[in-house]
């Protein structure tokens with residue numbers, strides 16, 4: 254029988270920590286604020302964004318949903334991101350995908366102020382993560398590691414396989430696992446024999462977006478499987494990349510979809526926003542103290 258590695262308990266504890274920190278900031282006059290920029294008619298995306306906003310409010314974080322509509326141009330989205338980057342009342346910025354067809358996502362990611370990049374989307378954040386410097390990791394990638402930690406599963410000295418190499422999930426997860434001393438194989442759409450890449454892994458992380466891609470053949474006996482995939486169906490269900498029934502009994506543990514990586518990701522976004530608010534407050538204070546010192550000498 255495969256254990257279910259749920260994320261609800263961990264998400265609650267991360268949100269509780271964030272709400273204690275948000276309350277402490279409120280006492281000194283700082284109200285952490287998150288801005289989520291979206292440009293799509295897709296109902297499941299809109300639902301996800303509303304769920305972030307309501308979790309933020311429950312945590313004591315202000316949240317603005319900036320909806321630019323499905324016809325928004327790259328330039329409109331870019332100038333909105335730049336404006337939010339300069340707004341001293343906004344501490345965290347998320348650019349929600351999908352964006353309209355033809356949008357230059359790379360250019361937009363670069364337009365997110367790295368100090369407010371709570372979902373680690375700017376290449377500066379990814380570069381710093383790879384260089385092992387302080388940065389906001391993409392929340393989904395960090396959620397994978399946080400879930401392993403929470404369930405007492407150490408990557409140290411183990412073999413891991415990551416399926417998917419996107420800059421927001423697969424690649425940062427692979428780096429974080431290496432930083433935790435795992436030996437990591439990365440598989441992607443050009444991997445000719447996927448099962449050969451995954452079936453010896455102690456820890457298997459799947460972030461592809463193809464429901465049921467991973468079956469028993471891909472999974473080692475006793476492996477820990479983290480399913481990051483979330484594909485919404487027309488009837489409102491959320492499907493993971495792992496065929497849970499097929500791997501049941503073979504894997505030692507599997508994250509459920511929904512209820513695994515997802516809630517931890519949302520909680521980490523809030524946690525990052527509170528961190529960003531604290532860091533920006535400290536920066537403003539030290540800037541003004543320094544300015545006062547300079548004008549007095």
Ligand code: ADP
Pocket residue numbers: 416417418419420421422423440441442443444447460461462463
């Ligand atoms: P996400 O944002 O969830 O990471 P993307 O759509 O950006 O999703 O990336 C999907 C990733 O999945 C890509 O890295 C791609 O190479 C990988 N992928 C797609 N199809 C397959 C497949 N059949 N086998 C292995 N990897 C795949």
